[in-house]
Amino acid sequence: MDHITDVPIGVMAPQRFESVLDEAAYERFSSLFEHARKLFEGRVIWNVNSTASGGGVAEMLRSLLTYARGAGVDARWVVIDGNQDFFRVTKRIHNNLHGATGDGGFLGEPERAMYEGALAGNAEELIPLIRPEDIVILHDPQTAGLTEGLKATGATIIWRCHVGLDTPNDLARRAWSFLRPYIRTADAYVFSRKAFAWEDLDDSKIYIIAPSIDAFSPKNQEMETTTVASILDATHLVEDGSHEHPVFIREDGSPGRVDRATQMFDGGPPAPSSVPIVTQVSRWDRLKDPIGVIEGFVRRVAPHSDAHLIVAGPAVAAVSDDPEGADVLREAFEAWQGLPDDMKSRVHLACLPMDDGQENAAIVNALQRRADVIVQKSLAEGFGLTVAEGMWKARPLVASRIGGIQDQIVDGVTGLLVDDPEDLDEYGDAVLKLLQDKAAAQRMGEEAQRRVREEFLGPRSLIQYAGLIEKLIT
Numbered sequence: 313m314d315h316i317t318d319v320p321i322g323v324m325a326p327q328r329f330e331s332v333l334d335e336a337a338y339e340r341f342s343s344l345f346e347h348a349r350k351l352f353e354g355r356v357i358w359n360v361n362s363t364a365s366g367g368g369v370a371e372m373l374r375s376l377l378t379y380a381r382g383a384g385v386d387a388r389w390v391v392i393d394g395n396q397d398f399f400r401v402t403k404r405i406h407n408n409l410h411g412a413t414g415d416g417g418f419l420g421e422p423e424r425a426m427y428e429g430a431l432a433g434n435a436e437e438l439i440p441l442i443r444p445e446d447i448v449i450l451h452d453p454q455t456a457g458l459t460e461g462l463k464a465t466g467a468t469i470i471w472r473c474h475v476g477l478d479t480p481n482d483l484a485r486r487a488w489s490f491l492r493p494y495i496r497t498a499d500a501y502v503f504s505r506k507a508f509a510w511e512d513l514d515d516s517k518i519y520i521i522a523p524s525i526d527a528f529s530p531k532n533q534e535m536e537t538t539t540v541a542s543i544l545d546a547t548h549l550v551e552d553g554s555h556e557h558p559v560f561i562r563e564d565g566s567p568g569r570v571d572r573a574t575q576m577f578d579g580g581p582p583a584p585s586s587v588p589i590v591t592q593v594s595r596w597d598r599l600k601d602p603i604g605v606i607e608g609f610v611r612r613v614a615p616h617s618d619a620h621l622i623v624a625g626p627a628v629a630a631v632s633d634d635p636e637g638a639d640v641l642r643e644a645f646e647a648w649q650g651l652p653d654d655m656k657s658r659v660h661l662a663c664l665p666m667d668d669g670q671e672n673a674a675i676v677n678a679l680q681r682r683a684d685v686i687v688q689k690s691l692a693e694g695f696g697l698t699v700a701e702g703m704w705k706a707r708p709l710v711a712s713r714i715g716g717i718q719d720q721i722v723d724g725v726t727g728l729l730v731d732d733p734e735d736l737d738e739y740g741d742a743v744l745k746l747l748q749d750k751a752a753a754q755r756m757g758e759e760a761q762r763r764v765r766e767e768f769l770g771p772r773s774l775i776q777y778a779g780l781i782e783k784l785i786t
């Protein structure tokens with residue numbers, strides 16, 4: 313196979329959620345296991361996307377499919393390939409769906425021909441594997457063009473769009489026009505929130521499923537404070553001199569250890585152990601506004617506190633479907649270079665090792681747990697898994713009042729929302745407020761964790777997907 317790659321998925325018993333869900337929620341979830349096994353017997357639930365690591369979709373698939381397999385359902389994950397031109401165009405579509413210009417390029421007939429050409433080989437390899445009784449969930453713009461070819465196999469096709477914006481603009485409409493002909497024949501469209509559903513789609517095919525996180529993954533599993541310190545020290549992110557073991561539990565239950573160093577892109581030392589930490593963890597993407605995160609911190613937070621800022625993202629070569637990462641990291645580095653010397657030592661640009669995805673996740677986990685305030689100052693956001701991850705760790709958050717973040721953070725209760733995502737002062741002041749009012753910060757963190765437990769863990773997503781698929785196939 314030259315184009316498509318099977319992503320190995322673990323197997324994990326969904327019964328483990330008994331320890332985190334309340335009784336009624338667990339009962340709803342467990343009643344699904346037997347039913348789903350019978351209903352989906354002999355059927356494969358295919359998930360198709362364009363990267364096995366980096367970003368929210370990969371993160372979610374890995375977890376949800378592991379539990380689906382643990383429940384006896386033949387859920388699979390396939391990654392398509394594409395050339396540089398393909399990913400440049402699909403990144404443009406992604407940006408446009410968020411209402412942003414991206415690289416400013418066209419979406420015309422040449423782009424269409426290129427997009428279809430790149431998908432043709434993937435379709436050719438996938439089609440013989442799919443049977444009429446199967447279900448195929450195509451994720452995001454990269455795979456939309458596979459709909460018609462796969463539909464011809466007789467399978468049930470769901471197109472799952474993870475991005476969107478609250479008030480569409482011309483750029484978003486342009487991206488819809490590009491994609492609409494491809495998804496027309498899908499049996500269902502799934503969006504993360506109602507406002508993201510496109511105009512002119514058949515309303516009866518639209519379903520809303522909010523994303524979710526995995527409470528037990530290396531990204532979110534419980535971690536002792538000493539382990540947090542050891543992991544951050546071992547990867548040279550926060551210096552602690554800790555001699556405990558930097559260990560975590562892998563997805564299959566086996567032991568893991570953090571061995572690889574984070575690359576401090578500013579070339580500076582790790583943050584000292586004694587200071588408050590403010591952090592944003594995300595891909596190197598302009599819509600995550602790393603420069604705004606730095607400037608607002610330098611302007612409003614640093615002068616009134618001794619906090620350090622860690623802007624962390626993946627090692628840039630690692631995210632295959634994101635060609636802009638290296639440019640955005642360079643821009644952030646240039647912003648850092650322009651800072652006065654006393655600020656340079658307070659702001660850290662960190663590229664987390666991606667050689668081992670679970671090691672990377674454990675580092676993110678430790679960093680989020682160590683943070684006094686977690687920031688997600690995105691300019692656009694489909695959902696913001698990082699928000700749910702921070703909330704689950706009972707951390708106080710400051711995030712932009714946009715997209716799916718609004719469904720997670722109840723302003724003033726489970727974190728603070730910044731009304732204008734471009735307003736650096738509003739963002740900086742909110743961070744400072746949480747650093748200074750520790751009691752309020754702790755209260756919000758606890759409320760945040762409660763909210764994730766009730767709304768944003770995997771079982772809720774699995775129940776919704778199973779319900780949707782059942783409706784489509786029966």
Ligand code: UDP
Nearest residue numbers: 367368369371594595625626664696697698
């Ligand atoms: N992430 C990660 N390692 C990194 C940077 C990000 O594992 O170095 C994860 C992050 O923890 C989150 C996901 O990537 O789980 C990003 O998802 P989100 O919905 O926040 O944003 P997206 O990348 O999908 O736009």
